[in-house]
Amino acid sequence: MTENPLLKESTLDFHYPPFDQIKDQHFAPAYEAGMAEQLQEIKPIANNPEPPTFENTIVALEKTGDLLGRVDRIFSNLSAANTNPALQKTETEMAPKLSAHQDAIHLNGPLFKRIEKLYNDREKL
Secondary structure, X not given: OXXXXXXXXXXXXXXXXXXXXXXXXXXXXXXXXXXXXXXXXXXXXHOOOOOOOHHHHHHHHHOOOHHHHHHHHHHHHHHHHHOOHXXXXXXXXXXXXXXXXXXXXXXXXXXXXXHHXXXXXXXXX
8 A cells, every 4th residue: 555645644735635645445544543543642641640630631631633533534524525335334344443442532440530530629720
């Protein structure tokens, strides 16, 4: 496979995706890479030895998943506007993986404890 244009940020104006370079087979590997990257970004947040703060937990969490979000936005727009059997297959194959990925984040015990602590202390923040 040629270089995957989904794995890097676009250099086009307004960061438009380079649709002329994107092939159907680029999406699954890009989704996989995006999920792996986000889980790696979340590990230091969940395992941060410092007491949780809005900045080191919530803001840090919001900054994760750029690659996954970018891939998903491009895929969703492309498949909504111009779907085909290959994109439909990718959607079917990725749906349970994306669901499991979200579960891995939302059910992350240490991360939940940090968020719960902030929630319980919200009046003091």
